[in-house]
Amino acid sequence: MADRGDRRDMSVIRAEALRKTFGGGAVVAVDDADFTVREGEFISLVGPSGCGKSTLLRMVAGLLDRSAGTLSIHGRDVTGPNPAVAMMFQKPTLLDWRTAIENVLLPSEIGGRVTDDDRRKAMGLLRLAGLEDFAFSFPSQLSGGMQQRVALARLLQTGADILLLDEPFGALDEFTREHLNVELMRIVGEVGATTLFVTHNIGEAIFLADRVFVMTPRPGRIAGIVEVPFERPRRPSLQQSAEFNALVSKVRATFETETTAGEDA
Numbered sequence: 514m515a516d517r518g519d520r521r522d523m524s525v526i527r528a529e530a531l532r533k534t535f536g537g538g539a540v541v542a543v544d545d546a547d548f549t550v551r552e553g554e555f556i557s558l559v560g561p562s563g564c565g566k567s568t569l570l571r572m573v574a575g576l577l578d579r580s581a582g583t584l585s586i587h588g589r590d591v592t593g594p595n596p597a598v599a600m601m602f603q604k605p606t607l608l609d610w611r612t613a614i615e616n617v618l619l620p621s622e623i624g625g626r627v628t629d630d631d632r633r634k635a636m637g638l639l640r641l642a643g644l645e646d647f648a649f650s651f652p653s654q655l656s657g658g659m660q661q662r663v664a665l666a667r668l669l670q671t672g673a674d675i676l677l678l679d680e681p682f683g684a685l686d687e688f689t690r691e692h693l694n695v696e697l698m699r700i701v702g703e704v705g706a707t708t709l710f711v712t713h714n715i716g717e718a719i720f721l722a723d724r725v726f727v728m729t730p731r732p733g734r735i736a737g738i739v740e741v742p743f744e745r746p747r748r749p750s751l752q753q754s755a756e757f758n759a760l761v762s763k764v765r766a767t768f769e770t771e772t773t774a775g776e777d778a
């Protein structure tokens with residue numbers, strides 16, 4: 514089996530001149546996006562509201578058709594949803610009348626009969642998410658952060674190796690969010706998933722990622738790609754370091770250069 518270093522050389526998502534317009538071309542949500550994502554890589558997509566982050570993610574998920582350009586996953590043209598890809602949103606979308614483990618088992622149920630292996634896997638994922646003792650609790654008995662961890666376990670139960678996370682902790686308070694970010698890094702690192710994570714927050718984007726795609730609006734473009742050199746595991750205190758703050762400034766400068774260029778045009 515290839516080690517993590519080898520796997521990182523293989524691209525699993527590839528986009529060239531990717532474009533999405535709405536309203537017959539009146540709104541250019543994503544313009545001329547060129548990028549590759551390597552296996553096991555964690556990419557943050559950061560940018561202000563309306564710069565096309567969710568649109569880009571939905572195209573990768575196969576939920577939205579592209580208007581132009583190419584987009585492939587594992588070397589295959591994206592023409593619709595793909596079992597290798599799973600997406601998670603800001604709201605947990607758990608079923609209130611089902612326990613945590615019954616929620617995690619949903620993808621297996623949709624796929625057919627639930628086997629003992631499926632149950633073992635679901636319990637293992639709840640353990641990985643730190644929720645072993647809450648497997649038989651209902652969503653109303655869990656905090657917002659715990660509900661999102663159940664949703665993450667359910668995402669992994671699908672067997673997808675590409676995770677698309679659209680501000681998954683955006684509705685939570687800052688303390689819970691920081692804790693869950695550390696947990697998320699640990700969990701996706703352990704399962705070796707390739708991850709695209711959308712956020713408005715520059716610090717969060719850098720803290721989590723191997724590379725940050727910086728998006729700017731009107732039209733939505735990837736204005737720059739910033740490499741994050743910090744070793745893993747990472748601790749929240751990293752965010753106080755001078756090196757970390759230098760990267761925050763670099764991302765900010767990418768926004769400012771683009772915005773000023775747009776105003777000058």
Ligand SMILES: Nc1ncnc2c1ncn2[C@@H]1O[C@H](COP(=O)(O)OP(=O)(O)OP(=O)(O)O)[C@@H](O)[C@H]1O
Nearest residue numbers: 535536540542561562563564565566567568569733
């Ligand atoms: N279905 C749609 N029909 C028309 N316009 C749309 C549609 N979806 C998105 N847009 C427009 O495309 C642009 C990009 O939207 P998108 O939701 O991708 O941005 P975003 O960066 O994810 O924003 P936010 O951070 O607020 O979620 C916006 O101008 C938005 O109004």
